[in-house]
Amino acid sequence: SVSTALPKIASEFESLYQISWVGSSYLLTSTAFQPLYGRLSDIFGRKPMLLFALTSFLIGSTLCGASTNMTMLIICRAFSGIGGGGIQSMCSIIISDIVALRQRAKYHAITGIVYALATILGPLIGGFFVDHSTWRLAFYINVPIEIITIIAIFFLLPLKSPKVSIVRKLKQIDYLGVILLVSCIVCLLFPLDRGGSEMPWNSPIIIILFTVGGVLGLSFIFVEGKIAKFPVIPGHVFKIRTVVSVYISIFFTGLLYFGEIYYLPIYLQVVNGATATGSGLRMMPLLLAQVILSWLSGLLTSKTGNYRYILMAGYFIMTVAAVLIATLDEHSTQVKQVGLLLMIGMATGCTMQNSLIAVQSAVEPKDAAVVLSVRNFWRSVGGVMGVAICGSLLNNSLYSRLPVALGSLYTDQLLTDIISNPSIIRTLEPTIQHAVINAYVESLQIIFRSWIVYAGMAFIASLGIKQYNLRNTIDKVLVLEDEKDNGDVEKKAAM
Secondary structure: OOHHHHHHHHHHHOOHHHOHHHHHHHHHHHHHHOOHHHHHHHHHOHHHHHHHHHHHHHHHHHHHHOOOOHHHHHHHHHHHHHHHHHHHHHHHHHHHHHOOHHHHHHHHHHHHHHHHHHHHHHHHHHHHHHHHOOOOHHHHOHHHHHHHHHHHHHHHOOOOOOOOOHHHHHHOOOHHHHHHHHHHHHHHHHHHHHEOOOEOOOOHHHHHHHHHHHHHHHHHHHHHHHHOOOOOOOHHHHHOHHHHHHHHHHHHHHHHHHHHHHHHHHHHHHHHOOOHHHHHHHOHHHHHHHHHHHHHHHHHHHHHOOOHHHHHHHHHHHHHHHHHHOOOOOOOOHHHHHHHHHHHHHHHHHHOOHHHHHHHHOOOHHHHHHHHHHHHHHHHHHHHHHHHHHHHHHHHHHHHHHHHHHHHHOOHHHHHHHHHOHHHHHHOOHHHHHHHHHHHHHHHHHHHHHHHHHHHHHHHHHOOOOOOOOOOOOOOOOOOHHHHHHOOOOOOOOO
């Protein structure tokens, strides 16, 4: 709901040049902290970590709504991201604790439906607040919902925390690994988010951050493999073919899906003349198909115990849809547009949640929390990279094509206005308008063709996912390795 409020926020604070940081600051912290929740929930317990995530998000949202300047808003959004990165992961982890593996698909489907609804409806709700009240409601709307949720979880969620002293829990944290991982992610995501837009890819800052991020990443791998007693991400899970296959496929799914969510509305605005809100409404077929297929595929997996064929079918549909999307142009009918949106929704509904089942089925129950949080992390990283790559491809192409299309009307200001607000195209004279639309479509088709590669890579990676037997019993409470002497350690999952 925040994205549609950004222009109004920039206007009120008179800080247009900083406005992109409202989204980027949240994205950086939510992605950076996401992989930590799995191991920390093993140490401190699922319920405390979920409450921590919700409370962090609540405090951040409240302070965002009360912000008096852009700097305060950006800092508070970053704080919200610390909690936001853990909410979805913790929900998936808790489902894995209280529901038998075979039955989890339908429950994961419900969380997927909620996520899809939030992705599509959020901007519409934010736009309504901006048009009829104040942008601050886009943040304040979270407050009563979060308070009710926190109270309900505190009193109603029947999960016990590990009965270990707080001192011992604190000793189990891999502090060096946490610092290296978070620093590495921030150093890599920052240039991915800023590169090609605010800074050229060959700028010293971008190059230095990529280099430092790479060094920190290698250091993290060394620490986790050689030094850490309780690593944030245990290295042995990357030796399992299914886990690696899921991570690769979900990474490319993130590249594709978030690119589609961000840039198909731009296509609809340019070709159909839709407003920003109207293009959001035209994306509803995608949401509808995703909701229905998430639910049906979840039920089918729970009933048959087979997730592999559903995943492969979903990735096949995704690849076919990507090929067909590359044929979209200014003459494509709305029937074709709706059909492709339905295919994207079907593919996403079949793959997003069933990948959670696949990655859990391949590991011992004691590793479930970690592999789930890392799976969500790779999806988020794919999303960040997908949006960044698409933005860079689009801007580079538009800056070379639009001056030619505009002809004698060209000015730097008009070029910038058309790129930031495609609705301006409709105010141009018909001949120039047609040339500009053609330039826009040719630029978007470059993005569309890149999606074929992402979908194809996701499909190829999915071929490495094995089918495991899905347990129909609930896993017991898990403990860390140094508690084996207490006899409360899970046996390996049924394969």
